Amino acid sequence: MFSALRGYRCIAITNRGTSKEKVQQLYAYGAEVVVTASGVPTDSPVHCQNVEKQLVEENPGYFGLNQYDSPLNPEAYYATLGPELWAQTNGKITHLVAAGSTGGTVSGTARFLKKKNQAIQVIMPDPHGSIFYDWWAHRKLVKPTSFEGLDLSLIDVMPRFSDEQAFATCRTIARRMGMMVGGSAGGNVHAALTLARKLKGPATVVAILCDSGTKYLSKIFNDEWMASKGYNVAAMDASAANRSAR
Template structure:
């Protein structure tokens, strides 16, 4: 009897590969391992949380037949939402800042989503801010369900139940550092909580782009004025605090700028054959900083949140990099 596969694309989310970098570690004592989230069908780590949150919404009756999925996104959560909406037959409306790459915008529309572009410079809480715009649309739309990734406790829980256990198993428990940048905070919070429960000595390091409020808040526990997401790197850092982020799980923050993030991502492609996005470059930059200072055998694990194919018109385009003074 022939047994044909009965899985949908949703069954391929998660269980992504983890590989050791072969060339980029600057210290022979240090091994750097990267988790390739581009292997999920939406080509990013956000597939995990969106699937988890939508399935919970269906079970609890918050999302019903004929419903509309609404979310504010820097692109990857939107891609996951649009993909899953297409499979399940929901309408999908997404708001995003105007710095989101054209590749990301086109992918959302390819899945059939409606997108609304908002100014990146809009202040948090203002009517034109992409988060507030999503709230406004949800309030006016019948049968709407907002994923609410920034403040939804299911966001870090998804990583606690999937990303953390996967990394622990793949590394056979041999981890000294876990490195992950944050925007919603779901990845670093959920994954770190799981890893620290297995081994409290694991150090968690968060790269944060210059301009984000997270680094200063971590150090002072005060919300700085003038925080802005007008830096070029997408999907990390923030101009407001989020309920999905647990700073108590973070041991240190390393600030990083656009140039260092993008140069690390470009090196990753050319030296390791791994095409990943700018936030992956931020994570990798922090790994290299840690590696340079290590004086004993060290294993660092980090996340590569998405594919570099989403940024071909930006960080992998020499002309764009030169125009924005990002080439070294």
């Protein structure tokens, strides 16, 4: 979007695990898209981060955003989302629930909020199979990685969740709230609801809805794709219908 507004040539680098809607959206904005291998370690030359670095090194005039490691990523949220949440809750926020991803949202927002009130709890839901929990809980890396934008020292709780729980929550939100959100947002809401059920006093829990479900129409909201992955969509949707009827 920014490149289209400014007239820049944009080369977007992603991997084969990216939904077709995301790739099509990039093409719609006029970007060139480079699709790399998925599931490779970050020290692999074909990992998307390293492909970006190579393109920048080999082409004078290219600028790489370096999303995973750029300190500007969390700084953007420190300057924007953090103050916004503090103002909109009148300083009453008690819990922030935000996924890890590339680190900017949870790190920048948490740093601002904890500067305002150190007692605010930061919850970073982490899906099973992710590397973050092992590093946060045991200082153990499962595979080589780089996430300089993510400050795990700010995280108070890191609950685990399954893809099935996140996807079921996405489908429930669509049917109950009329909102389309993606898997990371579904994981955040699942964790926030689990937390809310355990709280014994007044609290203001903010969950970040960080991605749009329109980018996952061919996956999370596609019954055939869900069934091909072994998910019981009938049970998911029946549960969502029961909640809506309450």
